[in-house]
Amino acid sequence: MQMLDLMKERHSVRQYSDKKIDGDVKTKLDTYVASINEESGLSMQIFYNEPNCFNSMLAHYGKFSNVKNYIAIVGKKEEQEKAGYYGEKLVLKCQELGLNTCWVALTHGKVNVQTKPQQKLLILIALGYGTNMGVAHKSKPIKELCKEDAYPEWFMKGMEAVSLAPTAMNHQKFMFEIKNGQVYAKALRGFYSKIDLGIVKYHFETITGHKAR
Secondary structure (H helix, E strand, O other): OOHHHHHHHOOEOOEEOOOOOOHHHHHHHHHHHHHHHHHHOOEEEEEOOOOHHHOOHHHHHOOOEOOOEEEEEEEEHHHHHHHHHHHHHHHHHHHHOOOEEEEEOOOOOOOOOOOOOOEEEEEEEEEEOEOOOOOOOOOOOHHHOEOOOOOOHHHHHHHHHHHOOOOHHHOOOEEEEEEOOEEEEEEOOOOOHHHHHHHHHHHHHHHHOOOEO
């Protein structure tokens, strides 16, 4: 499946079935996480069949149900953008493997992650086989997500991918622009906006092949 199609099909899912992640899917997922950790320097950790993290009042408030698998993204405080970038790379791999996901900031319980000096839990991703496939989120018009009036075709394709990206509370607190042929993307003020910036940069760069500074 083409990457843009994966982006279109992937939606946040908060309710999960009892189906376990095992066999070939689990092996591929573990291998992929190991490769991402080696490439990024982050410490992504997958927890399987562990229901306690989402068995909390915060998780129930967030309308999560039967979450027994999740990915903890661990890194330094200044690596939030990197966490979003590589986390979204993993999220789309999960979609390719037939799994559902949801980015989770604060609506979860305690997580017993392993950390190195100066590292902390940056964010979680709920994981599993959803009882539904989720629904598409509403997006701002592309002209509200970038500053240029005349768009090259490749840039517009990238912005289409950006508009499909998940962001905290769906606020899309970021802005893209082109200056002298170079793409720039910046986070605006908002909840988890640095992680969101990494997510949208991954969407843009993967589809266009153009680096966003």
